Amino acid sequence: MEEKKLSFEDAMQRLDGIVRRLEKGDVALEESLVLFEEGSRLLAQCSKQLDAAEQKVVMLKKGSDGAPVELPFESEGV
């Protein structure tokens, strides 16, 4: 898993903000270009994330220190 990347929810929210900003049209040219670039990047990131998504299912067991331990879970007939 990549870390420090925006979560899907944050990415969508940021994207929404960028589109609204640009649609209002009161941004300077240079800023609008920066926003457009960021928006395009977020779009690509979200699409990629959707395309690459593969469901992960784990079963939690309490470890010896109490903290959760992940075990693979194979449910028959899924």
Add this chain to the structure above:
Amino acid sequence: MEQTTLTVSELNARIKGLLDSDPVLEQLAVVGELSNYKIYPSGHHYFTLKDAESSLRCVMFRSSASKLRFRPESGMGVTAVGRVSVFPRDGAYQLYCTNLIPTGMGDLYVAYEQLKARLAQEGLFAPEHKKPLPQFPARIAVITSSAGAAVRDIIRVLGKRWPESKVVLLPVRVQGAEAPAEIVGAIRYANRYQVADLIITGRGGGSIEDLWAFNDERVARAIYESRLPVISAVGHEPDVTISDFVADVRAATPSNAAELAVPDQTDVRDALAGYEIRLSQAMRKHLTDRRARLDELSGRKVLTSPTAYLDGKRVELDYLRSRLIGAGDGYLAAHKQMFARTTAALDAMSPLKVLARGYSVATAADGAIIKSTGSVSVGDALRLRLADGALRCRVEEKEEPHGRKEAVL
């Protein structure tokens, strides 16, 4: 007639023996209405069972009373199960009750209604306590049996709609005496270790007894106290458990819980496509607007003919210069006039002008102007200043205004 004499204890023991040997009294059910219902600190329940004509003292020991799944109240119609025996200390017989069954309805139903009413009053179902669900949960805790159809349905629907979410299963028993404690433990554990952004708990359909764990007060409170939002999914559509009322969102079935938990990726792809269009449209409009503004600006004279701009400035400069010169001239003229007036006034007051009118000024040898006869003596030399020159004179005589004369002695 022979008369037997017994002590009180002996009599009570004899009667107790009679009753205890009756097979009917050993195990029977008595129908009546509860009254004077009291729960002692010991946990034993004491009450009276009565009908229109009679009453019967009853006791239910803690071991039996704790198994009741509803709270008995005075006035309730019940069937009391137990045996009848004597309490030798009081010389009174009573029903040693082992179970109470409310008449007219199942005790589970009564317990359900009572708990629901109590928790509702306490505010556990209050809408303002409901937590919103995350829009795109990264991890979803599923608290249910690892074996049933429910877990399969949930995993399948989640995977189809939003495979992005990781499914974290916390397996628990969902029916039987151990179930409530296990469900409570899993909800608390999920919160303590923040194993997910959202909890789905529930089970597939079954009888009211099968679903009973989700009507347990402990489970209800654990859901209420959960900081992670909880979707409850118990049984099928018509089954509504206490957990459903307390949960942040109630799903009709486990599959429905999965639908409520995550967005459908088809919708999200549509939304992304919408953003893509809006983003490029907004950018295009932005650039078009910029270009239009640029064209408008470049159409202005200052840009098409810079010399015209300078010409304009030159005209303005000339105008300013003429105004400055005009202002300077006016200033000088005004001051010249004032100077003439002032010199005329000064001239009029000049002592020379006075002398020109025939007056003269006398000064002593030291140059002091003589204003009084007292400041000179006969024989003093004076200087008389006239308009066109001066005369040197000597005082021959002083004439006082009263006629007194002082001459040179």
